Amino acid sequence: GNSVTQMEGPVTLSEEAFLTINCTYTATGYPSLFWYVQYPGEGLQLLLKATKADDKGSNKGFEATYRKETTSFHLEKGSVQVSDSAVYFCALANSNSGYALNFGKGTSLLVTP
Amino acid sequence: GAVVSQHPSWVICKSGTSVKIECRSLDFQATTMFWYRQFPKQSLMLMATSNEGSKATYEQGVEKDKFLINHASLTLSTLTVTSAHPEDSSFYICSARWPERNEQFFGPGTRLTVL
Numbered sequence: 001g002n003s004v005t006q007m008e009g010p011v012t013l014s015e016e017a018f019l020t021i022n023c024t025y026t027a028t029g030y031p032s033l034f035w036y037v038q039y040p041g042e043g044l045q046l047l048l049k050a051t052k053a054d055d056k057g058s059n060k061g062f063e064a065t066y067r068k069e070t071t072s073f074h075l076e077k078g079s080v081q082v083s084d085s086a087v088y089f090c091a092l093a094n095s096n097s098g099y100a101l102n103f104g105k106g107t108s109l110l111v112t113p
Numbered sequence: 114g115a116v117v118s119q120h121p122s123w124v125i126c127k128s129g130t131s132v133k134i135e136c137r138s139l140d141f142q143a144t145t146m147f148w149y150r151q152f153p154k155q156s157l158m159l160m161a162t163s164n165e166g167s168k169a170t171y172e173q174g175v176e177k178d179k180f181l182i183n184h185a186s187l188t189l190s191t192l193t194v195t196s197a198h199p200e201d202s203s204f205y206i207c208s209a210r211w212p213e214r215n216e217q218f219f220g221p222g223t224r225l226t227v228l
Contacts, residue, residue, distance in 0.1 A: 032215065036219075042221070043206065043219050043220060043221035043222050044157075044206070044208075044219040045219070046216065046217075046218075049216070051215065089156065089157070093217070098145065098162050098170070099145065099210055099215075099217070100147050100159050100162050101147070101157075101159070101208070101217060102159070103156045103157045103158075104156060105155065105156045106155070106156050108154075
């Protein structure tokens with residue numbers, strides 16, 4: 001079946017630090033991969049996505065590359081801001097599961113000034 | 114981006130009563146909607162997949178007679194928690210799939226508290 005594993009949090013960084021949140025997946029076929037962000041008190045928002053191997057998704061300075069050989073989709077940002085404090089979820093969707101999203105457990109990020 | 118609304122945003126009810134939660138896609142037609150449940154500080158767990166005009170598909174361990182799902186139109190799906198109990202207290206989130214964009218859009222969630 002499909003599953004997503006992401007690094008446990010919480011992660012605490014100083015402003016302008018480099019961020020990496022690891023995500024690996026198990027899936028049959030050719031899944032699409034996503035990063036969602038949940039800001040305090042708000043609903044989930046799509047941060048970025050990639051639909052095939054070697055695709056790079058990017059948005060708001062965040063990037064993630066779909067690596068089929070390592071079944072990974074790690075999230076990176078070169079310089080985090082206090083406003084990036086949120087919970088980040090890695091997810092995958094597959095046609096064989098009706099495109100329902102399988103989420104990782106989420107990683108809480110706190111950026112301090 | 115596309116907008117998905119949920120109503121109500123929060124509800125408190127007595128044990129044994131039923132609660133209906135609505136999920137609407139406001140600016141696109143969603144042939145498929147999904148219902149998730151999120152416990153505090155945990156991930157979203159898929160409860161069921163709802164296809165317009167057909168019966169919902171429930172995940173293992175989710176009681177279909179307790180969590181009634183109706184997807185009567187391309188823009189509306191409802192989740193009814195029947196005979197709610199305190200252990201049903203949770204954050205319920207819907208999403209709607211926009212097939213042309215191969216993307217899901219999430220509602221803001223409904224906080225259910227059963228006393």
